[in-house]
Amino acid sequence: MKKVLIMPDSYKGTLSAIQICDIMKECILEHFPKCETIAIPIADGGEGTVDSFLYAMNAEKIMVETTNALGEPILTYYAKVKDTAIIEMACAAGLPQVEGRLNPRRATTYGVGTIIQHAIEHNCKHIILGLGGSCTNDGGIGAALALGTIFYNQKDEPFIPCADTMTEIKYIDNRVTKRLLSGCKVTAMCDIKNPLYGPNGAAYIFSPQKGADPETVKLLDQNLIALSEVIKTSFQKDVSNIPGAGAAGGFGAGVIAFFNGTLTSGIDTILDLIQFETLLENADMIFTGEGRIDRQSLGGKVVIGIGERAKQKQIPVIVIAGSVADNIKEAYHMGISAIFSINQQAMDFSQSRYFSDINLRHTMDNLLRFYKTISCQ
Known part of the structure; x- marks a missing residue:
């Protein structure tokens, strides 16, 4: 893995987009120290x-x-x-x-x-x-x-x-x-x-x-x-x-x-301003995410906005979300390669929210270990 874009929205009520960027970047560099990581926290018009x-x-x-x-x-x-x-x-x-x-x-x-x-x-x-x-x-x-x-x-x-x-x-x-x-x-x-x-x-x-x-x-x-x-x-x-x-x-x-x-569109405005297509050049993967991915997410918000534009360049997009709803298979036709929830145990949000930091680290660590394993074969 030589180049990765990190572009999450916040996990509302738990982690800011900047915090998520920092955690993802740390995990990636732990497994791929020479990887070029470009971290861009996303907020499509709201707070942050x-x-x-x-x-x-x-x-x-x-x-x-x-x-x-x-x-x-x-x-x-x-x-x-x-x-x-x-x-x-x-x-x-x-x-x-x-x-x-x-x-x-x-x-x-x-x-x-x-x-x-x-x-x-x-x-x-x-x-x-x-x-x-x-x-x-x-x-x-x-x-x-x-x-x-x-x-x-x-x-x-x-x-x-x-x-x-x-x-x-x-x-x-x-x-x-x-x-x-x-x-x-x-x-x-x-x-x-x-x-x-x-x-x-x-x-x-x-x-x-x-x-x-x-x-x-x-x-x-x-x-x-x-x-x-x-x-x-x-x-x-x-x-x-x-x-x-x-x-x-x-x-x-x-x-x-x-x-x-x-x-x-908030996400399109941001992607244009940061010259997203230029950033995509030679990228191996994009990590994005939000607090919950559901049917509402498919309406052109951050995750799908990134996925649809990355799809044109055939760059894989991995979504790391706080939680994942049912009936979101359409996302896989909109540029999203895979979707993962950070939750490690079955627990209510009122409890799990306090473990968002460590759960995100565990999820990223496991994904990167898996990627490292299959890329070496």
Whole structure:
């Protein structure tokens, strides 16, 4: 074994993608000391995305003062690679920052817009925005406000709307934001297909985990409908049924409407940025994984995204997962060569989670011993 790529997602609740990379790399070098190992922790837009780029690409860590979803001052950071900024929405509008104080009617993405503005002012021409882990449902209007968009109420007066007051918006003036973003491309990493509103939209599917009770869910959905209509009249854009528009409390729609941005697969965005096909040259194998591989994994997330692109170059892809569900045979037709669970004993996750480190080491050790044995024959 001369060259291996290590590209896992996290095992949520147990090991980060960076920890998994380090463990896999140690095991590989123990058995194949001269093997070239390229470790790239993967986070496809959610928590850990920026740290993954800082680890894998020697990106520059840019500190920035902004505000969280409740308007409180915070210090956070984004990653910069040449003229590209990688920003996590969750770093300024994430659930952990307002734990115990969730309020989707008031939570704002304003702080995310402040970070985008900082990146533009520091000569970034491509903004890559991860939409995972948000606590907001404001359709991105907070971020738009931070970038100069003006919202007018029914009295033709400028005002500051939030998720609770979208029905008061009469029209939107986006000219300042357009000038600010001229010459700048905005790409949002988005792996969900939910529309902006309706039974499968942002409010009904995601706002309950952000603190919304049934009455609030209904209100937020109606407000997103109102926002969609005013976007249509102000910009001649219909964002209501665009797949992914409902991501991050409707921020998917906001990226398209306010920033003229695009929604793309998180894993494909990352693979393009790291020049995956170039990394594949002369590779013997790829190790990837996630906390649980199941039917949802087959929908184009990290493992399958890697598998499908590696398949074109006929590079084997080994999945090391926390657990493995039934009915995933399709994965073997999507570039995956083999799938293994790290669990060594039959035990509930509440117990096994504390052994994830050692179980991963045991699994890698056994696989590498087997590979060494058959490669010597």
